[in-house]
Amino acid sequence: MLDAKKQLLFDRQAEVVKAVAHPLRIAIVNYLRDGEQCVCDIAEYVDSERSNVSRHLSVMVAAGILESRKEGLKVIYTLKTPCILKFFECITEVLRQQIEDSEELLKAM
Amino acid sequence: MLDAKKQLLFDRQAEVVKAVAHPLRIAIVNYLRDGEQCVCDIAEYVDSERSNVSRHLSVMVAAGILESRKEGLKVIYTLKTPCILKFFECITEVLRQQIEDSEELLKAM
DNA sequence: TTACTATATGAGTATATAGTCATATAACCC
DNA sequence: GGGTTATATGACTATATACTCATATAGTAA
Numbered sequence: 427m428l429d430a431k432k433q434l435l436f437d438r439q440a441e442v443v444k445a446v447a448h449p450l451r452i453a454i455v456n457y458l459r460d461g462e463q464c465v466c467d468i469a470e471y472v473d474s475e476r477s478n479v480s481r482h483l484s485v486m487v488a489a490g491i492l493e494s495r496k497e498g499l500k501v502i503y504t505l506k507t508p509c510i511l512k513f514f515e516c517i518t519e520v521l522r523q524q525i526e527d528s529e530e531l532l533k534a535m
Numbered sequence: 536m537l538d539a540k541k542q543l544l545f546d547r548q549a550e551v552v553k554a555v556a557h558p559l560r561i562a563i564v565n566y567l568r569d570g571e572q573c574v575c576d577i578a579e580y581v582d583s584e585r586s587n588v589s590r591h592l593s594v595m596v597a598a599g600i601l602e603s604r605k606e607g608l609k610v611i612y613t614l615k616t617p618c619i620l621k622f623f624e625c626i627t628e629v630l631r632q633q634i635e636d637s638e639e640l641l642k643a644m
Numbered sequence: 645t646t647a648c649t650a651t652a653t654g655a656g657t658a659t660a661t662a663g664t665c666a667t668a669t670a671a672c673c674c
Numbered sequence: 675g676g677g678t679t680a681t682a683t684g685a686c687t688a689t690a691t692a693c694t695c696a697t698a699t700a701g702t703a704a
Contacts (some may be wrong), residue, residue: 428581436558439626442645447556448662449545453537456545462594465681473538479638480682491632499671499680507632515623517551519618528621557692574651587693588650608701644656 445489446510450474451482454503455491455510464500554598555619559583560591563612564600564619573609 429511434451444511451481457463463471483503487490493506514529537545555561560610564583566572578588592612595601602615614620 432562432565432696433558436561438630439561439623440558441557442626442629443552443556443561444661448551449542450662452545452548452552453541454574456541465564466679469588470536470652475664476681477683480680481662484682490629490636496671497683499678507625507629509625513622514548516616516622516625517548517619520551520599521547521618523616533595535579546683575649584694585651586653586695589650590692593652604700605651608648610651 441519442491445486446489446498446513448482450479451486452514454479454482454486455505456514458503459491459511460506462504464502466500469502522534542577546632551598551600553601555622559588560595561590561623563588563595564614565623567601567612567614567619571611571613573611575605575609577612 446455450472454468456467456470465480465483466477468483469476472479483492483494487494487503491506491510494501494503494505496502555564559581563577564636566577566580574585574592577592578585592601592603595610596603600619601611601612605611629632632644639644
């Protein structure tokens with residue numbers, strides 16, 4: 427059975443994972459690979475309301491994925507842990523496997 | 536701006552990430568590291584209703600994370616892409632960073 | 645056949661999350 | 675000071691998700 431310590435760990439891990447479990451947030455993380463950006467530029471890139479983007483950014487900061495600092499009027503967001511990018515390599519591998527499976531299925535038809 | 540192709544990719548990636556963005560599902564994936572298991576044993580391990588566990592498992596199969604096969608009355612679930620484990624290394628690194636930050640804060644107090 | 649077990653799923657409820665709009669705050673420029 | 679801009683947040687609605695209970699299905703064993 428799951429002990430309380432492990433359960434707590436999985437809760438914390440789930441918080442982090444949830445923070446990137448959204449297409450918009452994934453787009454943001456990918457955008458920030460190329461360098462830090464303000465809310466307004468991110469909002470333009472992902473084509474969504476600034477207020478909405480601001481909320482998504484807060485969630486990712488709370489999860490420890492992003493960092494922010496104020497610069498004049500703007501708030502600049504950065505990737506805090508570049509390891510989050512390795513994360514997407516894993517996800518891409520899952521997707522690649524899915525496509526291979528579809529191809530197998532197609533061949534068998 | 537995000538083009539349609541990238542948007543589609545991020546949608547697919549989000550599907551996979553969502554499939555592990557839950558403490559119970561993370562517990563299941565960790566349990567399956569040590570080998571395949573049936574629904575009943577998984578349900579006992581995570582201490583949840585079988586019907587609930589069964590649904591969580593279906594989601595992860597749909598996302599391409601798990602595989603299943605029938606064996607008598609039981610349905611056995613396996614990790615399909617072991618790369619999903621690397622995934623958790625990244626998450627753990629984010630958590631470790633968070634703890635380091637807390638320590639820094641504490642020292643500064 | 646009947647009884648039993650493991651799993652899946654429909655229907656319902658409760659909760660969480662995303663998105664929008666209006667408004668507040670903070671920093672800037674005049 | 676007043677006006678403007680960037681960001682954050684409260685309040686709301688719409689939607690998605692998790693969970694439970696009851697039931698259906700498929701296999702097993704008598």
